[in-house]
Amino acid sequence: MPGRNRLSMGTASAQCGGQGPEAAPARKDVAVNGASAPKRSIGRLVVALMMVEMISSFENSMTITALPTIARQFNDIAHVGWLITGFVLVQAGTAAVGGRLGDIYGRRRMLAIIAILCAAGSVVSALATTLEGIIIGRAIQGVSGALLPLCFGIVREYVPQEKVAFWVGCLSGAYAVGAGLGNVLAGFLVDLGGWHTIFLFTAGYSVLALIPLATMVPETTRLTLKGQTDYLGGLLFVPAVALTLYGFGNISSSPFLSVTVAGCSLIGLGLIALWAWHESRHPEPLIDVRLLANRDIALANLCYALLGLGMVQMPIISMMLLQQPVWTGIGLGVTATIAGIVKTPTAFGSAVASPLSGYISGRFGGRASIVTGSALGIVGWGGLTLFHDSIALAVMWMTIGVAAIAMLLAAVPNIVLAHVPLSRSSEATGLSMVVKGIFAGVGAQAVTAILGSRSILGADGTAYPSREGFMLCLGLTTGTAVLILLTGLTIGRGKPTPAAEENTVREVAA
Template sequence: MALSDKDTRWKTIMLALVAAEVASAFEVSMAFAALPTFYRLFQDPALVGWVITAYLLVAAAASAICGRIGDLYGRSRVLIGMLILAALGSLISALSSSLEGIVFGRAVQGVAAAVLPLCFGLVRENISQARIPLCIGIVAGTASTAAGIGFVLGGVCIDYLSWHWIFYISTAVAVLGLLLVIAFLPVSAGKASEEKVDILGGVLFAPAVAGILFALTKGSAWGWDDQRTLWLGGGSLVLLAFWAWYEARHSNPLIDVRLFANRQLAMSNLCYALIALGAMQFAQVLFVLLQQPTWTGVGLGMAATAAAALKLPSSLVAIVAAPWGGVVAGRHGGRRALLYGLFFLVTGWAALTLHHSTIWFVGFAVILNGIGTAIAFSAVPNLIVEAVPAQRVSEVTGLSQVIRTTFMAIGAQMIAFIFATQTISDPAQGPGTYPAGPAFQLAFLTITLLCVLSVFAALALPKRRPDASREAVAQPASHS
């Protein structure tokens, strides 16, 4: 695009990119509001967890490969494909009456996770240099703000319409984003390259992890010594081992496991994984706790809209906490910023472990979790910037994104499994099977312990002066 075009068309281009990112954010957040309803309808907390897990596993694979495919074939073409699939997946879930259909649709929706890194790359491609920082900030802010709106909108659908409308709205927003992208976004030129895309390495880990998680989900029903459990679990472990072997020997791997030989990268990503496994499950735990009927002895009986509104403060404090974490990382290094964030996380989850029966106290814990997560997730990219050469920052932050999303998927199923260990139902109170009090207690305790383990991993990071990395700290990490 000519420079004059970049100067005159940037507003319509940004309109298209913002609409695409709103569609992506809605796919992530709106489904959480429906989890208590799905518990009541399908009466199997472990299988309902796949509504979140299936999305996140596909999201991890999409994040791994779509940036590279966009470089080769054109980011705008890939973005159009992602929005088509997101709309199709939402429509499948909206029209489904079975849990299997909803989960399949959610898996297709998972490709929407690739929209954000593609939008960052498209900003660089289509916006003049002077406006790039502003426009990247707009896209990043849209991701956070739209996710918060999605929580509330999902609650409104549950309270006043039906759960199907969550996915009808997601379909409509994805179609709107698609039309605006087609209308206003210039066609990207692909880059000719003889280098083959490591698609196998980018996607093979997802079915391996899914197989392991599904074997664990069905193990109690099938029997832990049942051939189905053993073959599925064992075969998935073999597939995961093959993936690690394949990537370690690939000349240009999409997910370069050899990077973990660097102590700072290894410990930083371990912290990322532990936070994703535990603290990032807050929405899944929160919406169930707040909306669960009071007759269960642990639920707070809130409407879905009110429960979503209670989470909004965590999004608001993140607006301040994340930049503050970046300032701390710039002055004292990412290690100290990460430890500050983990302090808030440990405090919040330990408090919930001790007490979670009053709305105001849960709201206080929401704020602590929001502060801690925002600081920690601004600290990890800074730790990466400190440890790698400038030309490899995008590659390594992309790897970290895959790790975070994969472990969020594992954590979602871990919480669903914990919720299924002890359940409560009462036909006199209506249909539905819900997690019992001890299941919530175990979930809170598990997440608290994962946060404590994150502290030990952060303490194992080398003490490093930021020095020359300060300039890079200010730049948003993204796939290009």
Template sequence: MRSSYWIIIIALLIAEIAAVFETTMIYVALPTLIREFGDPVTAGWLVTSHGLIGTSVALMAGRLGDIYGRKRVLLVMLVVAIVGSVLSAVTTDYMLVLLGRSLQGCATALIPLSIGILRETLPKERVPVAIGLMTTGMGMGTATGLVLGGWIIDNFPWHTLFAVSAAMLTVAWIVIKLLIPGNKGVPQRTPIDWVEGLLPVPGITAVLLGISFSKDMGWLNGTVIGLMVLGFVIIALWARRSFAAEEPFINLRLLASRNVSLAILIAVLLSLGTMQITLVFSAYAQNPLWTAAGLGVSATVAGLLKLPSNVLSFFAGPFSGWLQQKRGIRLPILSAGLIGTAGWVAALAFPTSAMQVIVLLCVISFGTTMLNAAIPNVIVASVPEERTSEAIGALSVLRGMAQSIGSQVIAVMLSVGALLTPEGGARIPSPTGFTITMATIAGLTLAAALVSFLLRSEDEPGPEPVAVRA
């Protein structure tokens, strides 16, 4: 029986690596795609569209999995993503490539659905470590996307990248189909309110579009403000409809649970700060030596500097789950937050060698991965089993929105005191910009660690996991 548990975990890991690969592969292809389509903004939408669809779909797919069966919905999402990859692989028409890239975003639903599958198929005592392993799978997928994707784009036409993604997703579909046990889900007692179910999608999309447009237009632009206001109005209307329903499609009362709301707060703090680690250290590594805040290496070398931390992080997720299993939910978050904080504080000394950067990346990534494994474990322990994927989907949405905002805030902070290159043609980050950025992220990471003291331990008296109002 023990081997069957590992078969389930390995199958889901294979699928997760494939899904994360197609998410991250596009970054190494951006220079090529900019040349192909002639405009950085146009090529950038191949990243943005994937994120928009992925974030919007995660919540709905998670809930549909709870109702109709997580394996069934996961297979459907993978089919849609495969179709998107094939479409992008066989065309040179930008709009069709964009459509294909958007469809690939459906693979993002794998995370909430996989965590739900782990909870419904594994013994309770094995779930925390298994979720930790799923978290480390994200690091493996990221490394695969950057390294394999870079090799493909350097040696083959860019279409090959999407063809490989389609092949990997197809393998994932076969593995899930053959190795994961099916579950019929828990149907709602009342008819599904599809208006309530679909309403968050345009709301979330409008907010994320506003955040995306702010990169070029600024936060005070009328279009940006209009999209943000429209999105939040739609979300407010959706929340009102959800709270009024006897059995809502998306049960926002789940978020009212003390531990769930605190876990989401921790996730938001991380997304605003330490989850921007690649953005910050990539900029630092490529910043010229003469600025006194950088290594002056190429983009390729900057990417390679992250690989050791990705490998080390493979052990962080399971360790976080094991620690929670042995010592409760607070210690993994507190210890991981302090590890991450120490790394960011040390970075304020401005590393002067590649080895120093690698060490810092390993420390920060280890703490960050531990935190990312602990957060869903807190939520899983606080919600009914039949609402697991829905709750993790909500976490994915809020984390995605916070990460989008965080990337914009980081870009603004890095621009403080920006320096001009000797040629005078470009503005690059200054030591002041890096100091402000790293100190802010250290503060956010420390705040996330301290929130752990507010979490209710499993052995403390408190309310039962939030249930749907009958």
């Protein structure tokens, strides 16, 4: 077909222990539209991908910044957490499925579809007049969970093998920088025009991101599958993840083993078991669960689970801590705008830490990045737990803590990419995002439940989290950083050999 690249692949055996329906070799050169591309083209490509992936970053960070304002307006600290959990729930359900569909039908095409859906979700939230309406819009925005895995897949497809780890780190760093910019922008917009304005901004940005996607990202490859696409695997996976996350996410705020909570949890776990059984037997699974048979991939995903459960909750805890009234005994009493501004150094820390993590992974292996990142996390979270009485101290510990998160966010995908076929790059990293997303949703519910159940009332009747609630959250999160360090030490040393794959045949029409 004129102007379109096609990819035909044969069956190959991946080192992760499973049989992939198709595979491709790790390339030593850059192939953009069938030709070798100069470094300048790689730079343009990565910049465009950074701009696209910031859609998800803005959606997440800007809402977190506005969370205290929305909670005060609706006077519901506990349930406002669903603005995060609903978003994360859909992210978890779509990251791997969207990534795999991009592997099959073209990653650039999937990026465009997701950007349009994100714009629609932002509009729904912006026009909402109830908390439930905002949550619905946030759930639609959650399809952005597939953006980063798709970007990882495009980088691996077009960037030389020896440079992949570094550029993956840069993509992760851009996500963190976007979060920092989102905090500042959201604080300004919330103080200027209310929380509605942040959703108007993300709607407009999602549409504008289509321009660099269309003009700077080349047409990506599509797979020629030997059998039918495993749509059943995708249909089972999304509700399985959603029900499991909903059930476990509500245990903290519902009576133990209530019918709703227990039912959702059991049905979700049952669907996950059925989905895993189906995928393990399918000749061309939509999501190949056999990838997790590789020990290092499994341990890397465990690190992601612990990261989501604890350290990733830094934005929620830190933004609420900064804006908490001083009279409560723990808050620093700044406005949303000031909170966003004082957190700006954390974005710069992430911008340095993510490429550094990529460099370390490329030079010494992902294990070294995980150990380094988790050690920084212990220092940052431990310091914030013990010393948080001034803005300067709080920002210093937050910067270290966010840098640690950035290193870990870049390290895990690099470990996964080093062990899987090119043809399953977005799927495999998307599956890791699912793991992190599920536990991040549970962590968000746990944090908001702890802060909501340990509260004090202001003179106007507004509820604020107590010192006890903040200290419990900070202490538990420091503990997860310790667990990540211990897990990281068990991952194999050095750089793994890329998965063995058959040759890629690219047909480019004249």
